[in-house]
Amino acid sequence: MEVFTLVVSIASGVGTIAGVVGIIVRMGRDKGEADAEMRELRKDVDHNAKDINALGTKVNTIQLETAVQLRTLSGDMGWIKSTLEDIKSKIDRGARNA
Secondary structure, eight states, X not given: OHHHHHHHHHHHHHHHHHXXXXXXXXXXXXXXXXXHHHHHHHHHHHHHXXXXXXXXHHHHHHHHHHHHHHHHHHHHHXXXXXXXXXXXXXXXXXXXXX
């Protein structure tokens, strides 16, 4: 009977040690996977930040180009308006003279 209890005790101790080692290994593997995922996420975030900055620069450039075009169009509209007023006044003078 003593031998049986000794065998059971040793088996229980070995099982406990194996369980603890298994848990430690599992925790290490999970931490390694989490760290790898975190590195990948960091790369993605950095890449996205660069893309956002590039888009901001493009938006600023487009805004400047739009402002220049609006000023040009405003000047053109002023010229068109004054030309139409000149044409109208000539037509009015021509209609009065006729």
